[in-house]
Amino acid sequence: xxxxxxxxxxxxxxxxxxxxxxxxxxxxxxxxxxxxxxxxxxxxxxxxxxxxxxxxxxxxxxxxxxxxxxxxxxxxxxxxxxxxxxxxxxxxxxxxxxxxxxxxxxxxxxxxxxxxxxxxxxxxxxxxxxxxxxxxxxxxxxxxxxxxxxxxxxxxxxxxxxxxxxxxxxxxxxxxxxxxxxxxxxxxxxxxxxxxxxxxxxxxxxxxxxxxxxxxxxxxxxxxxxxxxxxxxxxxxxxxxxxxxxxxxxxxxxxxxxxxxxxxxxxxxxxxxxxxxxxxxxxxxxxxxxxxxxxxxxxxxxxxxxxxxxxxxxxxxxxxxxxxxxxx
Amino acid sequence: xxxxxxxxxxxxxxxxxxxxxxxxxxxxxxxxxxxxxxxxxxxxxxxxxxxxxxxxxxxxxxxxxxxxxxxxxxxxxxxxxxxxxxxxxxxxxxxxxxxxxxxxxxxxxxxxxxxxxxxxxxxxxxxxxxxxxxxxxxxxxxxxxxxxxxxxxxxxxxxxxxxxxxxxxxxxxxxxxxxxxxxxxxxxxxxxxxxxxxxxxxxxxxxxxxxxxxxxxxxxxxxxxxxxxxxxxxxxxxxxxxxxxxxxxxxxxxxxxxxxxxxxxxxxxxxxxxxxxxxxxxxxxxxxxxxxxxxxxxxxxxxxxxxxxxxxxxxxxxxxxxxxxxxxxxxxxxxxxxxxxxxxxxxxxxxxxxxxxxxxxxxxxxxxxxxxxxxxxxxxxxxxxxxxxxxxxxxxxxxxxxxxxxxxxxxxxxxxxxxxxxxxxxx
Numbered sequence: 001x002x003x004x005x006x007x008x009x010x011x012x013x014x015x016x017x018x019x020x021x022x023x024x025x026x027x028x029x030x031x032x033x034x035x036x037x038x039x040x041x042x043x044x045x046x047x048x049x050x051x052x053x054x055x056x057x058x059x060x061x062x063x064x065x066x067x068x069x070x071x072x073x074x075x076x077x078x079x080x081x082x083x084x085x086x087x088x089x090x091x092x093x094x095x096x097x098x099x100x101x102x103x104x105x106x107x108x109x110x111x112x113x114x115x116x117x118x119x120x121x122x123x124x125x126x127x128x129x130x131x132x133x134x135x136x137x138x139x140x141x142x143x144x145x146x147x148x149x150x151x152x153x154x155x156x157x158x159x160x161x162x163x164x165x166x167x168x169x170x171x172x173x174x175x176x177x178x179x180x181x182x183x184x185x186x187x188x189x190x191x192x193x194x195x196x197x198x199x200x201x202x203x204x205x206x207x208x209x210x211x212x213x214x215x216x217x218x219x220x221x222x223x224x225x226x227x228x229x230x231x232x233x234x235x236x237x238x239x240x241x242x243x244x245x246x247x248x249x250x251x252x253x254x255x256x257x258x259x260x261x262x263x264x265x266x267x268x269x270x271x272x273x274x275x276x277x278x279x280x281x282x283x284x285x286x287x288x289x290x291x292x293x294x295x296x297x298x299x300x301x302x303x304x305x306x307x308x309x310x311x312x313x314x315x316x317x318x319x320x321x322x323x324x325x326x327x328x
Numbered sequence: 329x330x331x332x333x334x335x336x337x338x339x340x341x342x343x344x345x346x347x348x349x350x351x352x353x354x355x356x357x358x359x360x361x362x363x364x365x366x367x368x369x370x371x372x373x374x375x376x377x378x379x380x381x382x383x384x385x386x387x388x389x390x391x392x393x394x395x396x397x398x399x400x401x402x403x404x405x406x407x408x409x410x411x412x413x414x415x416x417x418x419x420x421x422x423x424x425x426x427x428x429x430x431x432x433x434x435x436x437x438x439x440x441x442x443x444x445x446x447x448x449x450x451x452x453x454x455x456x457x458x459x460x461x462x463x464x465x466x467x468x469x470x471x472x473x474x475x476x477x478x479x480x481x482x483x484x485x486x487x488x489x490x491x492x493x494x495x496x497x498x499x500x501x502x503x504x505x506x507x508x509x510x511x512x513x514x515x516x517x518x519x520x521x522x523x524x525x526x527x528x529x530x531x532x533x534x535x536x537x538x539x540x541x542x543x544x545x546x547x548x549x550x551x552x553x554x555x556x557x558x559x560x561x562x563x564x565x566x567x568x569x570x571x572x573x574x575x576x577x578x579x580x581x582x583x584x585x586x587x588x589x590x591x592x593x594x595x596x597x598x599x600x601x602x603x604x605x606x607x608x609x610x611x612x613x614x615x616x617x618x619x620x621x622x623x624x625x626x627x628x629x630x631x632x633x634x635x636x637x638x639x640x641x642x643x644x645x646x647x648x649x650x651x652x653x654x655x656x657x658x659x660x661x662x663x664x665x666x667x668x669x670x671x672x673x674x675x676x677x678x679x680x681x682x683x684x685x686x687x688x689x690x691x692x693x694x695x696x697x698x699x700x701x702x703x704x705x706x707x708x709x710x711x712x713x714x715x716x717x718x719x720x721x722x723x724x725x726x727x728x729x730x731x732x733x734x735x736x737x738x739x740x741x742x743x744x745x746x747x748x749x750x751x752x753x754x755x
Contacts, residue, residue, distance in 0.1 A: 075415040076440035162576045179575030182582075184733050267582040268408065269722055272575075273729045288412045290719055290752070291436065 069298035074291040086298035097299070099274050100282040103188060104256060107278065111195040112251045116244065119199040123206035124236075137204065144200030152194070153264030157181055160190045181265050184275040191261050191276055202247040209243035210236070241322040249314050256307050259284070279303055366397070370648045370655060373403040373417075373424035375410035380672050387668045391658045398651050400426075411718070418442050423643035425652045428673075429471060430638045431462060431710075432717040437641070438470040439715050444642040446472060449653030451661060456634075456677035462710050463639050472660055473636030475674025477601040478700055478707075479529040480632065481506075481619040482608065484519075487596035491518035498619040503534075503561050506597070506622040510570030513596045521570040522597040523589040524562050525581055526728040528720050529635070530599055530621075534558050536631030536708055537624040546714045548749050552742040557624075559731045559738050566732060574732040586611040602696040603637055603674055609692045616692075618699040620706075630706040637674025675700070716752035723748045 069086060073079035090097050126136055146152045159165045160180035167177035180190045213236065221231050259280040262270060270277030270285070283303070287296030374384060381404045388400045403424055405413050411433065417423050418437075429437060437443050445468045452460055452472065463471035481498070488495060491513040496505065510521025532542040534554070541549035565571040572580070572589075580588055585604045589595025591611040600608065602618070609616055621632055640659060642652040659665050663684035666676045671693045676682045686697070713720070727745035730736040736744070 074440060075419040076437060076442045162579055179579050182578035183575040184729070184735065269725065271725065271729060272578050273733055273735050274726060285722075288415065289722065290716075291415065 065297040065300060068294050069301050071294040072292075073294040073297075075293050076291065079294060082294070086295045087302070089295070090298060090302065096274065096277065096282060100270070100277045100279045103270075103275065103277050104258075104279040106188065107192060107195070107258065108252060108255045111192040112248065112255055114192070115196045115199050115251060116202055116247055118196055119203035119247070120206050120240075120244070122199065123203050123210055124232075126203075127207060127210045137207065141200035141204055144198045146198075148198070148258075148260050150260060150264055153261050156190065156194050156261075157265050182272060184271075184273040187266070187272060187275045191258075191265060194261055194265075195255060195258070202251060205243060205247055206240070209240050213239045238323045239325065242324055245314070245318050245322045249311055252310055252314065253307055256303070256310070367399040368397060368648055368651050369399045369401060370425040370646070370651050371401045371403050372426040372655065373405070373410075373414060374428040375405055375407045376672075383669050383672055387659065387665050390664050390668060391655060394658070394662075394664070395654060398654065400655060418643070421645065423645055425646040425648050426640060426642050426655055428474070428638050429641050431636055431712055432720065434463070434471055434639060434641075434712045435465060435715045436718060438465045438468075438712075442644055443470040444644045444646060444649060444652075445470060446642060446653065446656065449642070449649060450657035454661060454678045454680050456679070458709050459634055459636060459677045462636055462712055463641075465712055471639030471641040472656055473674070473677055474638050474640055474660065475636070475671060475676050476634040476700075477603045477637050477674050478632060478634055478696070478703075479527070479533065479599060479601055479621075480699070481597060481621055482590060482600050482605065482616045483597045483619055484590060484593070484595070484612065484614050485617055486614050487519040487593070488513065491516040491596065493596075495617060496619070498622075501620075501622045502625060503622045504625075507561060507564050507568065507570055510565060510597060511568040514569045514571075518596075519593075520572060520589050520595040522565060523580060523595050524565055524571050524577060525599060526721075526725045527599065528724055529601075531555070531558055531724065533621050533631035533633070534624060536629055536633075537627035539628075543711075543713045543717075543753070546753050548746055548753070550746075552739070552746060555742045555745060556738040559728060559741070562728070562732055574729075577732070578729065590616070601635075601637075602699070603671060605696055606671075606690060606692040618695060620703060629708060630703070631708060632703060632706060633708045633710045634700065635710055636677075671696075714753045716754070719752045720749060723752060 068079055070081060070083060071079035072082045072085075122140060126133060126140070130136060143152075161167075162177075162179040162182065164180070166180060170177040178186055180186045217235050217239075218231055221235060226234065257280055258278055262276045262278040262281050263284070266272075266276045266281075268281075268285075270281050279299070280303070283296050283299045286292045286299065372384075372388070374380070376384075381402070384402055384404070388402055391400060392398065410428075414424075414427060423442065429443075434443075447469045450472070452469070455473070456476070459473050459476055460469070463469055463473055483495060485495060493509065493513055493516075496509060506522070513519055513521035528542065531550070535542055535550045535558075538554050540551060540554055543549055562571075566573055566577075571577060585591045585600065585607040588598060588600075588608070590598045590600070591608050593612045593614065599621070605616060605618070620630055623630065640656045642649065642656070646652055659669070660676070661678055661681065663681050666678075666681045666685045667688060670685060670689055675689075675693065675697060676685065682697075686694070689697070723745060727736075727741045727748070730744075731738050731741045
């Protein structure tokens with residue numbers, strides 16, 4: 001850093017001794033001010049890319065989409081103001097919208113608890129000081145990285161096809177399995193399974209949480225003769241509730257926005273018979289298939305409100321079951 | 329120079345560089361302002377496979393050789409994202425000068441003022457006039473067909489032979505006979521008799537045989553009875569095991585020709601667009617036979633039609649209308665273009681061009697040509713469907729699935745289909 005040397009004589013190197021006190025002082029404060037202003041300017045210049053990004057890529061489009069949600073906008077023509085029509089249609093006329101809400105809600109309500117239970121169980125199993133823990137951790141984390149990808153969704157489709165791996169296995173036991181992904185009764189179930197399978201991310205967080213629990217608690221409990229199950233219920237679970245809560249909030253938000261799985265597995269239609277019509281998939285179909293971008297924008301805002309509402313409820317409810325060590 | 333100002337300069341310079349880089353990256357879709365050596369640049373958007381991209385690039389090169397003042401930039405995407413990209417570009421005032429579009433999207437784009445009237449921009453006298461008219465909306469030629477396909481019944485003679493069945497007489501066969509034949513073939517265990525689909529083209533043919541039009545202006549012209557009796561064919565096929573069950577069929581229906589029953593040599597009959605014959609022949613290794621569609625009882629017309637595989641169109645906002653017209657002219661009227669593209673975008677409808685490239689076409693296409701010649705007098709004219717037709721396939725598929733999966737009675741499903749379909753094209 002050769003420049004830093006040239007910087008040091010920022011201060012007036014030699015204030016003329018002839019002029020006593022005041023002038024020199026004034027100059028010094030002015031110089032400090034200039035210096036501060038320069039620093040601030042530098043900071044803003046450094047921040048500029050982020051600000052530009054925030055306003056151009058995030059805030060701008062968000063406001064635009066709010067405006068568009070009150071319009072009839074086909075993408076090809078100018079948007080036309082229609083007031084609350086989109087919202088009204090959504091809740092009172094559009095049966096597919098209701099269906100998509102239903103499908104998504106079932107998906108979230110079933111898959112998130114299952115996934116968290118699974119993640120916790122594996123975290124507990126892995127937390128026993130296993131040799132090669134990092135290896136297993138990576139292995140189990142892998143599905144989380146891949147789960148949302150197109151390739152896995154395609155693979156899923158193959159595995160659960162009429163002549164897929166699952167049915168081949170079942171046929172060994174003489175069971176004739178259905179076309180899991182192509183039968184409206186089971187299609188959503190396979191997507192839920194796919195979601196549960198991506199338990200890696202919450203598992204890693206659980207593992208970290210388990211490490212935070214002091215070993216001495218268990219030792220004390222063991223001395224008192226508490227069984228493993230009792231230790232889990234009275235020590236592990238309560239101390240882990242903040243982590244469970246964190247994972248719950250995160251996974252609910254994430255799974256409400258699931259798109260890829262249903263898009264690929266259903267061939268982009270949400271079929272069969274709308275049984276896998278996720279909210280975001282329907283939003284996409286409205287926007288880009290039906291050219292009702294205004295309606296799609298309105299759906300996006302409703303989704304935002306739903307997720308915000310659920311997260312709020314989650315936080316409110318957390319008062320009753322989440323235990324923070326430092327409070328009562 | 330002290331540090332802070334030097335830092336500021338550096339950061340400013342870096343930011344500027346970044347912004348410039350970003351701007352360069354985003355510029356590819358622009359109309360171009362001359363570029364190298366005073367050339368006029370136009371963009372051409374299309375979708376398809378890698379093979380099509382290669383052919384198209386070759387054709388573009390040939391065009392640039394012939395018209396050295398024009399520089400064509402191909403803008404290729406796969407089918408799934410094509411319309412998203414196109415709609416977004418149109419919305420951003422960055423529409424490609426020349427674009428591909430299919431018949432279902434034509435009214436959407438032309439009706440919303442996104443396409444230019446190509447009338448007089450290129451000679452169209454040598455093109456098949458009946459097919460050409462499908463690119464007209466309210467008398468304006470918004471699009472020019474790239475080539476044609478026919479939706480027809482394909483049969484694998486080897487599978488029929490294995491089941492000891494003879495090819496039916498396709499000039500007189502009925503849907504009932506077809507279903508019975510499928511059932512008999514399945515029963516022998518040699519192959520699955522037939523695969524069904526919910527293709528609106530099939531329903532359109534079926535409706536025409538019953539004297540009804542799929543679209544009547546901006547309304548659905550079919551009666552609920554027609555739709556229900558069409559579904560009865562599906563139901564009977566499933567019941568008699570002439571085709572796989574609903575779930576298996578759903579699975580097959582989501583894939584392409586290569587994974588179909590015909591394509592994998594597991595089935596004997598199926599309905600396909602003629603441009604898929606090539607892929608089916610290749611993947612099955614079988615010499616398929618093209619047959620006329622079976623008829624409804626008492627039908628006076630075959631209902632079959634030639635459908636443009638796709639259209640070339642130009643953006644309403646292009647500043648290079650003349651060049652765009654010239655490029656489209658080359659693609660449809662020049663034997664050099666057809667010599668490269670062959671039947672990739674359907675069989676050429678320009679009689680002169682077709683004569684020039686006929687011998688170069690693969691055997692499957694020659695067969696299709698013969699078939700089309702044979703049935704030519706029985707074909708019905710076709711017009712572009714109204715706005716909202718892009719959704720029709722999904723709406724029909726949904727209603728049909730409800731029927732074959734037993735989620736709704738045909739009555740309920742037909743009512744729902746008519747309501748949804750009418751809403752889609754009215755809006």
